[in-house]
Amino acid sequence: MIYVQDLTKTYEDLQRGRFVAVDRVSFHVAPGEIFGLLGPNGAGKTTVLRILSTVLKPTSGTARIHGYDVAADAADVRSRIGFVSNNTALYDRMTAWETVQYFGRLHGMRSDELKDRLESLFDQLRMNDFRDVPAGKMSTGMKQKVSIARALVHDPPILIFDEATLGLDVMVARNLLQVIRNLREAGKCLIFSTHIMREVERLCDRIAIMHRGRILDTGTLEALRERHDEHDFEDLFFGLLSKHEEESGEILGVQE
Numbered sequence: 001m002i003y004v005q006d007l008t009k010t011y012e013d014l015q016r017g018r019f020v021a022v023d024r025v026s027f028h029v030a031p032g033e034i035f036g037l038l039g040p041n042g043a044g045k046t047t048v049l050r051i052l053s054t055v056l057k058p059t060s061g062t063a064r065i066h067g068y069d070v071a072a073d074a075a076d077v078r079s080r081i082g083f084v085s086n087n088t089a090l091y092d093r094m095t096a097w098e099t100v101q102y103f104g105r106l107h108g109m110r111s112d113e114l115k116d117r118l119e120s121l122f123d124q125l126r127m128n129d130f131r132d133v134p135a136g137k138m139s140t141g142m143k144q145k146v147s148i149a150r151a152l153v154h155d156p157p158i159l160i161f162d163e164a165t166l167g168l169d170v171m172v173a174r175n176l177l178q179v180i181r182n183l184r185e186a187g188k189c190l191i192f193s194t195h196i197m198r199e200v201e202r203l204c205d206r207i208a209i210m211h212r213g214r215i216l217d218t219g220t221l222e223a224l225r226e227r228h229d230e231h232d233f234e235d236l237f238f239g240l241l242s243k244h245e246e247e248s249g250e251i252l253g254v255q256e
């Protein structure tokens, strides 16, 4: 289970001064659910996910993963999550098998248990034909599969996908979406962040629409359509963003 309450992150930036990248964001994700975080570039998605994965500390607010606080119990949180982004660095000289094995060992897995887990993961993700290929010679799609296997090796209950389909061809991207659906069937708690509306429509059980650090609305696709009286999801998305821009503009206007 993931609980996020009033999460806020500010950055000190030379150009912008004190900049609020994430502004009082709240949501929860249940086991067996795919929660979509949808927003344009700069909305704050990656910042939220980095806080959940304990890489960044929140400025205020709380996030709990499986009962553990991301700031106070970082090690407990890290052992319970798998994080997949589109730019995971891999060691060029390590093969697919060695890479995933290495991360399994880091998670303290025993050799016999790890061997079985690797066999099953390499089958599931169809990675056997490049088991012994070093990362330096892999295609983007192969590398992405290694990153997914690496995130899944310790069988975490929580999985976070940050723009994970970026740069993948349609076959590999579809395959990844199917892997995510299978993980939902297995009862995992999943967050999937993207700016691609179609992926969210096809995959996510509930969706949060994020813009300029704020969640503008959250719900199932049906609930969002009903609430905003708009069937076309793209129109709904742009409508919400424009309304938010107008409202922020008005507030700025008053202050000036």
Ligand SMILES: Nc1ncnc2c1ncn2[C@@H]1O[C@H](COP(=O)(O)OP(=O)(O)OP(=O)(O)O)[C@@H](O)[C@H]1O
Binding pocket: 011, 012, 013, 019, 021, 039, 040, 041, 042, 043, 044, 045, 046, 047, 048, 195
């Ligand atoms: N280290 C940092 N210092 C200052 N500002 C930052 C820093 N990291 C991110 N930001 C700013 O915070 C805002 C949110 O960025 P974030 O990467 O979380 O958005 P995003 O929704 O993931 O966007 P994208 O899809 O482009 O990755 C942006 O305006 C970004 O410039």
